[in-house]
Amino acid sequence: EDGADISGEHKISKEDFVVGRILGEGFFGEVHDGTGERIRVAIKTCKDCSADVKEKFLSEADLMKNLDHPHIVRLIGVIEADPVWIVMELYEHGELGNYLIENQYSLSTATLVLYCLQICKALAYLEGLNMVHRDIAVRNILVASPECVKLGDFGLSRYVDDQEYYKASVSRLPIKWMAPESINFRRFTTASDIFSMAQQPFFWLENGQVITQLEVGVRLHKPQLCPPIIYSLLTRCWAYEPSGRPSFGQLACSLSDVHRMEVEL
Numbered sequence: 001e002d003g004a005d006i007s008g009e010h011k012i013s014k015e016d017f018v019v020g021r022i023l024g025e026g027f028f029g030e031v032h033d034g035t036g037e038r039i040r041v042a043i044k045t046c047k048d049c050s051a052d053v054k055e056k057f058l059s060e061a062d063l064m065k066n067l068d069h070p071h072i073v074r075l076i077g078v079i080e081a082d083p084v085w086i087v088m089e090l091y092e093h094g095e096l097g098n099y100l101i102e103n104q105y106s107l108s109t110a111t112l113v114l115y116c117l118q119i120c121k122a123l124a125y126l127e128g129l130n131m132v133h134r135d136i137a138v139r140n141i142l143v144a145s146p147e148c149v150k151l152g153d154f155g156l157s158r159y160v161d162d163q164e165y166y167k168a169s170v171s172r173l174p175i176k177w178m179a180p181e182s183i184n185f186r187r188f189t190t191a192s193d194i195f196s197m198a199q200q201p202f203f204w205l206e207n208g209q210v211i212t213q214l215e216v217g218v219r220l221h222k223p224q225l226c227p228p229i230i231y232s233l234l235t236r237c238w239a240y241e242p243s244g245r246p247s248f249g250q251l252a253c254s255l256s257d258v259h260r261m262e263v264e265l
């Protein structure tokens with residue numbers, strides 16, 4: 001038996017899956033699609049898995065196994081025998097960032113608001129568990145169906161204990177997506193998660209210029225097709241002071257109203 005079990009119901013082992021094509025290159029190694037009994041899966045592998053690399057690789061799965069939400073990538077299990085596998089549910093349509101570009105002329109505003117609302121609910125759920133994601137971006141959201149997206153990539157996620165925020169020490173951070181206090185003080189909270197979310201913000205700046213621009217009040221412009229009500233929600237999320245930003249719960253309520261209006265139009 002080489003299977004480790006996550007759900008508490010049954011062990012999984014490599015014989016349960018047929019490995020298919022390469023979906024992409026992950027940070028630790030290739031990600032393949034695969035087929036299990038009655039389920040399509042994504043299999044994350046770890047290339048040079050020494051003991052400490054393995055620990056880092058598995059830390060994401062460790063966090064994910066406690067999560068259960070309709071808009072969060074579902075972990076199926078971990079197989080610890082070399083080479084280590086992390087097995088997840090497969091989302092056939094791939095990364096949201098690419099999906100948005102490929103379908104830019106057919107996606108309605110109502111659908112885009114629906115995606116925002118779903119991710120917002122996932123983040124409100126994390127907020128309730130005192131977890132910060134730290135890497136919210138469309139490259140880390142997967143499309144399960146045209147009506148359903150899932151938040152993934154918990155590689156940078158952390159529980160925030162009693163001290164209320166997570167202080168990062170690593171240097172591999174997504175500067176252009178980050179809130180001012182995260183750039184300045186490496187301070188990560190739910191309020192800094194609220195600040196994030198965009199395709200490639202500030203692509204015209206060097207990482208080092210981002211904070212000075214943020215501090216003089218520069219923010220992303222309103223895209224032409226973005227409804228004013230959504231842009232006004234966004235500008236509240238980009239408040240300099242973390243306390244001036246809405247919570248994910250509040251944002252989910254506002255988005256749900258906007259979604260209802262868009263559907264009725």
Ligand code: ADP
Nearest residue numbers: 023024025026027028031042088089090091095
């Ligand atoms: P890492 O976070 O380790 O760098 P990624 O999550 O970026 O790895 O995965 C690498 C590639 O595999 C990406 O292109 C991603 O879209 C794809 N991928 C990862 N998980 C899934 C999944 N559950 N369903 C479909 N595609 C996935």
